[in-house]
Amino acid sequence: MEKAKKFLKRYKIFLILAALNLVIGLVSPEIGKESLRLTKSNVLEMLSILPPIFVLLGLLDVWxxxxxxxxxxxxxxxxxxxxxxxxxxxxxxxxxxxxxxxxxxxxxxxxxxxxxxxxxxxxxxxxxxxxxxxxxxxxxxxxxxxxxxxxxxxxxxxxxxxxxxxxxxxxxxxxxxxxxx
Known part of the structure; x- marks a missing residue:
């Protein structure tokens, strides 16, 4: 139970946004598709940028x-x-x-x-x-x-x-x- 509370607290904003995306998709499927497309694009962009940043941070931390x-x-x-x-x-x-x-x-x-x-x-x-x-x-x-x-x-x-x-x-x-x- 404690792990679930910690998970919900840590990812509260993400879960709220996911729920909002789901509601938007149910109310207006066109807008929901566009929202999912933009979300996917943003996640892929972050995944392409953050790993090199974290490698450089690790080197800064060590060196x-x-x-x-x-x-x-x-x-x-x-x-x-x-x-x-x-x-x-x-x-x-x-x-x-x-x-x-x-x-x-x-x-x-x-x-x-x-x-x-x-x-x-x-x-x-x-x-x-x-x-x-x-x-x-x-x-x-x-x-x-x-x-x-x-x-x-x-x-x-x-x-x-x-x-x-x-x-x-x-x-x-x-x-x-x-x-x-």
């Missing part, structure tokens, strides 16, 4: 010592840590949902919460291949202005979150990341 991570991306790392976090986010490949396991590994290794926020912000807005595409489509001036505003926004939001988020919430994030190890 980079905690002391090194604390030195370069920990609380006292300053601008160097922020630059490294920004580079990790900008050089990353894959959609934003792939950034969260990376954030967990960074937290487990001793990265500061602020640098994790910066990495997530950079991952979502400043990917190098997308900047190149944007520059060719929208022009270099537009791309430079948008990138500059994004950098200012990422740093501002990261610093505000560091200041406004209570320490117990930050500690809880790190504790949860440690539990996933």
């Amino acid at each position: 980079v010592k905690r002391e090194t991570m604390v030195k370069y991306m920990g609380k006292g790392s300053g601008i160097v840590g922020s630059f490294i976090a920004f580079f990790i986010g900008s050089a990353a490949a894959g959609p934003l949902y792939a950034a969260f396991p990376v954030a967990g590994v960074l937290l487990r290794k001793g990265s500061s919460v602020t640098n994790v926020y910066i990495m997530l912000g950079a991952w979502s807005t400043t990917k190098i291949p997308l900047l190149l595409f944007e520059a060719s489509s929208m022009g270099l001036k537009f791309t430079a202005i948008r990138l500059g505003m994004s950098i200012i926004g990422i740093i501002t939001i990261a610093l505000l979150m560091e200041k406004l988020l209570p320490q117990e919430d930050k500690d809880d994030m790190v504790r949860r990341a440690m539990e996933k190890a």
Whole structure:
């Protein structure tokens, strides 16, 4: 009985969405078919992206010592840590949902919460291949202005979150990341 409760709690959202898909399929078979097609497409995309990310995370976990991570991306790392976090986010490949396991590994290794926020912000807005595409489509001036505003926004939001988020919430994030190890 305890295993069933744990299973239901862990997969609650998935089960609710599956039930909703079933109801939609019964009410409107055309929309239900399209919903299943999109779900299949999204699952296949995730399965093609996540394994390489997890392999790289495993290598990061094994190759980079905690002391090194604390030195370069920990609380006292300053601008160097922020630059490294920004580079990790900008050089990353894959959609934003792939950034969260990376954030967990960074937290487990001793990265500061602020640098994790910066990495997530950079991952979502400043990917190098997308900047190149944007520059060719929208022009270099537009791309430079948008990138500059994004950098200012990422740093501002990261610093505000560091200041406004209570320490117990930050500690809880790190504790949860440690539990996933």
